[in-house]
Amino acid sequence: MSVIQQGTATLRKAKKITVKTCLDNPFVFQWKTIDGEDMHFILQTLEERLKHTGLKKIETPRKKKRSLTKKQMERKCDASTTELPKGETEGNHQKAGWTDISVRRQLAIGVNEVTKALEKNELLLLLVCKSAKPAMITSHLIQLSASRATPAGQVPRLSETVAPLLGLTSILALGFKKQSDKFTEAIEAIIPKIPALEVPWFQYRTEESVGHAHTDSSENEEPEQLAEALGDELTSQKRKRTESSQLDLSNVILQPLKIKKLVPNPNKMKKPPRKKKKAFSA
Amino acid sequence: MAAPVRDREALQRLSFLYQAAHWVLPHSPALARFYCSTQRGAARRLVLRMAPSVKRTICRRCCSLLLPGAGGSLRLRGGGQPHTVLRCRSCGRRRHFLCQRELRPLGQATPTGE
Numbered sequence: 001m002s003v004i005q006q007g008t009a010t011l012r013k014a015k016k017i018t019v020k021t022c023l024d025n026p027f028v029f030q031w032k033t034i035d036g037e038d039m040h041f042i043l044q045t046l047e048e049r050l051k052h053t054g055l056k057k058i059e060t061p062r063k064k065k066r067s068l069t070k071k072q073m074e075r076k077c078d079a080s081t082t083e084l085p086k087g088e089t090e091g092n093h094q095k096a097g098w099t100d101i102s103v104r105r106q107l108a109i110g111v112n113e114v115t116k117a118l119e120k121n122e123l124l125l126l127l128v129c130k131s132a133k134p135a136m137i138t139s140h141l142i143q144l145s146a147s148r149a150t151p152a153g154q155v156p157r158l159s160e161t162v163a164p165l166l167g168l169t170s171i172l173a174l175g176f177k178k179q180s181d182k183f184t185e186a187i188e189a190i191i192p193k194i195p196a197l198e199v200p201w202f203q204y205r206t207e208e209s210v211g212h213a214h215t216d217s218s219e220n221e222e223p224e225q226l227a228e229a230l231g232d233e234l235t236s237q238k239r240k241r242t243e244s245s246q247l248d249l250s251n252v253i254l255q256p257l258k259i260k261k262l263v264p265n266p267n268k269m270k271k272p273p274r275k276k277k278k279a280f281s282a
Numbered sequence: 283m284a285a286p287v288r289d290r291e292a293l294q295r296l297s298f299l300y301q302a303a304h305w306v307l308p309h310s311p312a313l314a315r316f317y318c319s320t321q322r323g324a325a326r327r328l329v330l331r332m333a334p335s336v337k338r339t340i341c342r343r344c345c346s347l348l349l350p351g352a353g354g355s356l357r358l359r360g361g362g363q364p365h366t367v368l369r370c371r372s373c374g375r376r377r378h379f380l381c382q383r384e385l386r387p388l389g390q391a392t393p394t395g396e
Contacts, residue, residue, distance in 0.1 A: 022331035023293050026301060111358050119355065134381050136366070137358060140350040147351035 029142045031154035038193040049186045057167040106180035114173040123175040129158035153194035319345035344373040
């Protein structure tokens with residue numbers, strides 16, 4: 001090993017950059033790309049249906065909110081409450097809110113509402129916008145919709161086309177609930193156009209329920225042994241032992257190990273090294 | 283640098299446990315929790331790093347596997363910076379993740395995003 005001289009920065013920078021390995025996620029969840037024609041078709045049908053029903057949200061202009069509050073404080077002393085109703089209905093003849101509430105209830109608009117409805121199994125169809133930044137806002141919907149066996153598709157320009165129709169700034173997720181009357185035709189037209197999502201464990205689980213498969217593969221033996229061994233330890237497993245041994249794992253494909261290689265950040269701010277100790281050692 | 287052999291076997295074991303937990307989850311969440319706790323214990327003893335996407339799906343308190351459908355609920359919250367709140371259903375522990383727009387280059391040691 002070469003002798004390290006003190007105080008020379010160049011020799012310190014010539015250190016080997018150690019590459020660390022870390023476990024990477026073996027599963028990759030991706031939305032499937034829909035063809036251009038199908039995409040246009042989906043957007044067009046959506047636009048037609050929305051214009052037909054005339055669903056829109058009207059929001060009150062909030063520009064004069066601050067001035068209103070100040071004036072309210074002044075005039076509360078004078079006990080005149082005529083300013084309030086005037087301010088609200090200034091710009092709009094209609095009431096603030098959605099035009100058609102019954103139609104609004106058949107749709108789930110917005111990511112949070114869509115996730116809630118998916119958890120309750122209320123959705124027939126799910127459409128997601130591709131232009132989400134960052135993408136992790138909508139990435140959880142892939143697994144959710146696959147677990148509930150709900151068709152879900154990613155359409156690039158959903159937000160740009162649908163949001164102005166509804167009177168909102170942006171829509172990243174749109175779901176159609178099961179009891180929708182007015183959108184059934186559109187849903188039935190859109191569903192065959194959407195490719196199925198690939199999530200390994202849920203896909204094979206639906207195949208299990210359909211047909212009985214043989215459990216002869218070698219990979220099946222290991223998890224079964226584990227399951228049986230653990231069945232003795234956990235009391236809740238004892239009754240379910242017979243059920244777990246019927247676990248169909250012949251379709252399990254073990255994902256290859258994915259290793260991420262990490263390189264230390266070259267621009268990392270390092271603390272200045274202590275020079276006192278080395279002075280003593282010399 | 284060639285990957286050291288012992289670490290490779292240990293990493294294979296970790297990934298196997300992780301995948302097995304996913305497969306077992308619909309049948310018994312208790313077994314999935316056991317697999318995840320074994321995985322975390324093995325990683326801790328050998329001081330192996332796991333990708334943040336893997337770590338986020340394992341609850342820190344009860345080690346149960348969190349899938350958006352079964353086990354954990356994900357909500358988006360505005361209020362300042364947009365962040366997602368992942369809540370474990372069995373132990374109720376909440377984790378907040380900021381929605382970061384710019385991700386650092388993937389090969390760096392300070393891992394961010396997925």
